[in-house]
Amino acid sequence: MYRRVAPSLLALALVTGCTGPTRTTSNDGRPPGGTLVIAEQADIGHLISVVSESAADGDIDSNISFPIVDSDFDCSLKKLPGIAKSWEWSDDGKVLSMTLRDDITFSDGVPVTAKDIKFTYDLIADPKVASPRLSYIERMVPGERPKVIDDTHIEWHFTEAYDRDTQMAHASAVSVLPEHILGKADRATLRGNPYDKDPLATGPFKLASYEPNTRIVLEPNDKFTGPDEYKPHLDRVIFSIIPEYSTRLIELQNGDVDLMQGITVSDADMLREKHPQIRLVRRGWRSMDYVAWNETKPMFQDKRVRKALAMAVDIDDMISKVLTSKTGESYSKRAIGTVTPALCGVYNDQIKPLSYNQEQAKKLLADAGWVDRDGDGFLDKDGKKFEFTLSTNTGNRRRADTAILIQAYLEKIGVRVDIEKQESNTFFDNLRKKDYEAALSGWSAGLFVDPSTIWHSDVTCGPDAAPDCKARKYEFNFVGYSNPEADELMQEGLRTPEPEKSAPIWKHLQQVIYDDQPYLFLWWMDEIVGVSDRFEDTQIDVLSPIDHLYKWRVPADKIKYQTH
Amino acid sequence: MARYILRKLLLAIPLIIGVVTIIFFLVELSPGNVADKFFTPDMTPDVRALIVHKYGLDQPMMVRYLLMLKNLATFDFGVSMVQERPVFDVIMQALPNTLLLSTVTLIVIFPTGILLGTLQGVRQGSVSDTGISLTSLFFYSMPSFWLALMLQLLFTLHWHILPTSGLHDTVMYDFMSPTQKLVDRAEHLILPGIAMGLASAAGTARYMRSSLLEVIRQDYIRTARAKGLPERTVIGKHAVRNALLPIITLMGLSLPFLFSGSVLIEYIFAWPGMGRLIVNAIFSQDTPLIIGCFFVFTLVVVAGNLLADIAYAMVDPRIQYD
Secondary structure, three states: OHHHHHHHHHHHHHHHHHOOOOOOOOOOOOOOOOEEEEEEOOOOOOOOOOOOOOHHHHHHHHHHOOOOEEEEEEOEEEEEEOOEEEEEEOOOOOEEEEEEOOOOEOOOOOEOOHHHHHHHHHHHHOOOOOOOOHHHHOOEOOOOOOEEEEOOEEEEEEOOOOOHHHHHHHOOOOOOOOHHHHOOOOHHHHHHOHHHHOOOOOOOEEEEEEEOOOEEEEEEOOOOOOOHHHOOOOOEEEEEEOOOHHHHHHHHHOOOOOEEOOOOHHHHHHHHHHOOOEEEEEEEEEEEEEEEEOOOOHHHOOHHHHHHHHHOOOHHHHHHHHOEOOOOOEOEEEOOOOOOOOOOOOOOOOOOOOOOOHHHHHHHHHHOOOEOOOOOOOOEEOOEEOEEEEEEEOOOHHHHHHHHHHHHHHHHOOOEEEEEEEOHHHHHHHHHOOOOOEEEEEEEOOOOOOOHHHHOOOOOOOOOOOOOOHHHHHOOOOOOOOOHHHHHHHHHHHHOOOHHHHHHHHHHHHHHHHHHOOEEEEEEEEEEEEEEOOOEOOOOOOOOOOOOHHHOEOOHHHOOOOOO | OHHHHHHHHHHHHHHHHHHHHHHHHHHHHOOOOHHHHHOOOOOOHHHHHHHHHHOOOOOOHHHHHHHHHHHHHOOOOOEOOOOOOEHHHHHHHHHHHHHHHHHHHHHHHHHHHHHHHHHHHHOOOOHHHHHHHHHHHHHHOOOHHHHHHHHHHHHHHHOOOOOOOOOOOOOOHHHOOHHHHHHHHHHHHHHHHHHHHHHHHHHHHHHHHHHHHHHHOOHHHHHHHHOOOOHHHHHHHHHHHHHOHHHHHHHHHHHHHHHHOOHHHHHHOOOOOHHHHHHHHHHOOOHHHHHHHHHHHHHHHHHHHHHHHHHHHHHOOOOOOO
């Protein structure tokens, strides 16, 4: 009987398989259109721009909204006209005046005016909303953020001038919300407002449908009144929400999805070999890994020890083991700090990374008093063995492998390392409380330079301080790094609005920090994006792989889905 | 019977309070809270303070616990902290999908399991019995996520005859006729249904086999055979019906699992059901949503047990409740 059951199941599958949707690659002669299917790992959180938070939110928002100021990335964020067609700064850098286009409308036909921008920033400022963009208005003058002159003119008044790119982002990096729709909305439950999942569009695309945890469909916004070059070529863009990595990868391979982010190095090898129709694109230096040495623990307080530990680990070899493809392509670059190499104007490329030299490392440790006195193979000092726990978070294969490699390198110079994997929430909680010895963790790149949150030594806010303690901003200084010279440089850099003048300060700061070796800086990593080669004019850059979907095209003979 | 049901339902109240209490304190005692996602260097700490205040997380734990009990007493599940929508609405969005997949899984588990078990029981010791036993054990000991992956690799990547994941076709669904839509939806249920149910079906077959073997040795079966009833009637009418009793308990007990959805299967097949909902709620520390989900699960456990009891009484006249 088992034999009879099995074939019948198979037959059912075959029959239903044949009656599925018909897909054809032929073209009916209409102008190029086409459908792009993007695999998203997680569902969107919120589309109301002042409360949106995740990468998926940004992916949708950036395509359905016409930005106040558009951006492009080339060594730093470059600002291009958007709703604001021009802008100028006052001499003291505290007032930014913008002239707005008068032809942009929401998709219900109502024009976007200066009042809508003001309304959007009022929402950010309202504590009931608890907007994650709160830092945008911290250094703006209340009541003049922005000051509405008339429908097409606004002025942003800042309490002080700071890094100009950041100032500009604070005055523009949020999509405009319609006051005529949300003006009377309950602000305490703004995230639950129906508009959140059914927003109006001001940009090239509009949200056509949203099915929670399943898919999001964008179609060209036929009411778009902005510049012609923003008009999309594609007919539809579908974000298919697939939480499991291996499922996304299967769908990329069998052509069900056209774009997938975050492909691992080994899978990139497989795709290159078996699926030449999938183009592999790198997005440079988006995130880094490091080992934090907790300087509140006596063993890591000596700079010589931290330097020795860095020299005892062969980072280039680890890169070749963990982050290099079979074809020899390396998807990472040794890190020398927390400023991403993508910010090429600020990144200090003169810093020479410490070279791997275990003999030198042993010598440095001996200078610091760590010698193997009892002959057990491990260094000791004052009767204590040199051993520590290296903690990292669970669920990250690369970090797990890296931890083991570090353990092996350090054992060779007589340092004993225990590896402990902690659930992510617990891990970050321990980092924050400085309740660890060494921690293998990472940062993703910020596209603005403000190293102070990570390196500033102001620790007046202990774990028990009031939640609004200002220096709490610095609780990302997980290692307890403290160097007056670095503090001074950070303050000076943050006070300098002109990027060309602050760049040398930031470069100097990177050298100062690298010399102190507060982290074992490991590497900056590329993100690998797989995209079907049917698509042309794809703009996949550091900023986002899918910010500018209106530029994407499919040649007529490569259109896959006939949806008309 | 009515009194029995009433008593069971009343007994459920302390059970629910107990479950909710344990869950509440488990969430409370785990590190972090819902505001932690705003713990990033480019965000001012004020955001976290505002979020904490907004959802009353700055109040003492006991105050919040009692408030939650009070709200639950009036079936008010509150508002999800992450989505700022009523917990009830959020659950109702995921529950139908889980129920759909569960129903298919039930069909895979029980009719298949019972059928296979019966065949084995009737032909005990035959080649087909051993064959089915071996195959059952093979699938029974297979982790469902691995089976799911293998199914995907075979049926979608290698042969490309079934869809890989999701509720329906991502691109073409909007352009299908109602019949095509129905077929498409059915296709999308096949792999997750098999992945979720196959192991349990194998288990059920084992239960059914041993149960049937026990029944077949009973005197009344010998009597039935002795009075010349055809074998088909003996097995179909007398043996199988009695052998089904333990399977009914099994069905009742498997109900909660079917409502809670399978986290792994829902992840792998991108199925928007309860399993993914609860996991996301736990990771984001969305207490009202977590409590709401577990409230529903507990109700289903109680209902499942009750249904098993009632079904028991219905198929077995010897059992009476009072």
